[in-house]
Amino acid sequence: MGQLGKDFLWGGAVAAHQLEGAWQVDGKGISVADVMTAGDVNHQRGITDGVQPGNNYPNHEGIDFYHRYPEDIKLFAEMGFKSFRTSIAWTRIFPNGDETQPNEAGLKFYDDLFEECLKYDIQPVITLSHFEMPYHLVTEYGGWRNRKVIDFFLNFAETVFKRYRNKVKYWMTFNEINNQANYHSQFALFTNSGLQIQPGEDAEKVMYQAAHYELVASAKAVQIGKQINPDFKIGCMIAMCPIYPLTAKPEDVLKAERAMQTRYWFADVHCHGRYPEWLLQYQKNQHYDLDITADDLKELAAGTVDYIGFSYYMSFATKDNGETTLHYDEEHDLVPNPYVKASEWGWQVDSVGLRYVMNWFNDHYHLPEFIVENGFGAVDHVEADGQVHDSNRINYLRDHIIQMKKAVEIDGVDLIGYTPWGCIDLVSAGTGQMSKRYGFIYVDKQDDGTGNLARIKKDSFYWYQKVIATNGDVL
Numbered sequence: 001m002g003q004l005g006k007d008f009l010w011g012g013a014v015a016a017h018q019l020e021g022a023w024q025v026d027g028k029g030i031s032v033a034d035v036m037t038a039g040d041v042n043h044q045r046g047i048t049d050g051v052q053p054g055n056n057y058p059n060h061e062g063i064d065f066y067h068r069y070p071e072d073i074k075l076f077a078e079m080g081f082k083s084f085r086t087s088i089a090w091t092r093i094f095p096n097g098d099e100t101q102p103n104e105a106g107l108k109f110y111d112d113l114f115e116e117c118l119k120y121d122i123q124p125v126i127t128l129s130h131f132e133m134p135y136h137l138v139t140e141y142g143g144w145r146n147r148k149v150i151d152f153f154l155n156f157a158e159t160v161f162k163r164y165r166n167k168v169k170y171w172m173t174f175n176e177i178n179n180q181a182n183y184h185s186q187f188a189l190f191t192n193s194g195l196q197i198q199p200g201e202d203a204e205k206v207m208y209q210a211a212h213y214e215l216v217a218s219a220k221a222v223q224i225g226k227q228i229n230p231d232f233k234i235g236c237m238i239a240m241c242p243i244y245p246l247t248a249k250p251e252d253v254l255k256a257e258r259a260m261q262t263r264y265w266f267a268d269v270h271c272h273g274r275y276p277e278w279l280l281q282y283q284k285n286q287h288y289d290l291d292i293t294a295d296d297l298k299e300l301a302a303g304t305v306d307y308i309g310f311s312y313y314m315s316f317a318t319k320d321n322g323e324t325t326l327h328y329d330e331e332h333d334l335v336p337n338p339y340v341k342a343s344e345w346g347w348q349v350d351s352v353g354l355r356y357v358m359n360w361f362n363d364h365y366h367l368p369e370f371i372v373e374n375g376f377g378a379v380d381h382v383e384a385d386g387q388v389h390d391s392n393r394i395n396y397l398r399d400h401i402i403q404m405k406k407a408v409e410i411d412g413v414d415l416i417g418y419t420p421w422g423c424i425d426l427v428s429a430g431t432g433q434m435s436k437r438y439g440f441i442y443v444d445k446q447d448d449g450t451g452n453l454a455r456i457k458k459d460s461f462y463w464y465q466k467v468i469a470t471n472g473d474v475l
C-alpha cells in the first residue's frame, strides 16, 4: 500500500500573469493576458486590439506580487509549503518573443524570487507557458499557427533552463494545453495558443495545427532541458475534467469515450510520444492537410515527459446525440450531472472524480502524477473583526485530499505533490474577476480595482498549515 512520502510536495500554485502585476516594469513586454478585459460569470472576458485606454485590464496590476513577493512567500513558509508553483512570464525574458538576447532585468527578478523560496526550503515548480505568450507573436506571426514560434519558444525555454538549472527541478511546458480541444472557445484558443480565428477559417483545423507545433516545442524542450540538467523533471500540464456518460446506455458510454479521447489526446502525445490512431483517422477523414513532418514525429517520440502535471476542479457529463461520427463539441455536448452540485460559477464539484482521474492517468500512462491545481473559487467576506471564515473552501479541499489519499494508499498511484490553485487570491483566468477567490490568503482588492492590497490569513490558512504539518493525517 502506498503512502504520501515524507518528501511529498505540499504547496500552492499561481501563474505569473494572474498575480505579478507590474505589466510594464523592468522591460516587460505586453502578453496576451495584458489585452484581456474583465468579465464575470455571464460575460466572457474581452480581447482588445492591443492595450486600449478606458478598459479595465485586471492583470496589469494583479495583486502586485512583483513588489510584494517576500511578504507572500513568508506567509507560504508559515503554512509549511514545500513547493510553490508559478510560471515565468515569457514577456519579462523576451518582451516581444522574437528577440535573440534576453532581458536581464526579467531574469534577475526570477533569480530573486526563486532564492526567496529556497531560503525557506520551498521548491519552485515552474510552468514555462501559462496563458501569457508575447502579444507581439500574435500580431506578427499569428500565434502558434506559425511554425516559427517553436524556435522562439525554445530560445525562451533554453534561456531559463540554463539560468535556473540549480534552482528549479520540476518544470512543465504548456499549462492546460488541452483547453483548446474546445476550439469554439475564443478564450481557450487565445490563452493557449494566441489564436484569433479569421472569417472563413476552420477553427478546429487551426487548433490541431497549433497544438501540433506546441507538442513538438514541448518535446524539444524536454530534450534540451535534460541536456542542461539530467536531474530535471519535466512534465506536461493537462486540464483534467473527466467526461462521464450520463447513463449506462451503450451509445452514451461510447460518446463519452470519444469525448475523453478528444480532450486528452494531448496527453497521449506528451506521454506516449505519438498520436493516437483515432485522431489520425479523424484528421484523414476531415481531409486536414496538416504540417506534420517525419522529423516532428521523431521529436515527439524522443521528448516524452517525466510526469503528468494536471489541474482538477470539476467533472463533466455527456450523452449520445445520434451522430455516428461521435464528433465531440465541448461547447454544445455537455449536460448537467444530476449527482453533483455546481459552484456559483457553474463548476460541478466532484471529489470522487479526483480519485477516478488519478486512476485513469495511471492506467493510460504509468507515470508519476502531480496535482498542480485544485480548488474552490468562491466569494469571501471579511467579517467585522477582520477574519475570513471560508469553511466551504476547507470542505472542498478536505474532500479532495481524502480522495487523493485513497488513490495513493489504496490504488497505488505515484503522486509527487499537491499544489492547490490560487494559494493567495489572484485574478481569475476565466473571468478576470478578483471576487472568484481561491486563496488561503485574502487580498484586499475588488473587481473594480479598489482595495489596499493588504493580505489577511483566512481560516483555511490555519487548516492547511495543520494538514501539511501532519502530512495529510489531520484533515
Ligand code: P53
Binding pocket: 015, 018, 131, 175, 176, 239, 311, 313, 373, 377, 421, 427, 428, 429, 430, 431, 436
Ligand atoms: P478560473 C477552465 C477549466 C479548468 C481550469 O480558473 C481552467 C480553466 C480556464 O479558466 O484554468 C485553470 O481562474 C488555469 C488557471 C486558472 C484556474 O484554472 O477561471 O490553469 O490559470 O486560474 C482557475 O477560476
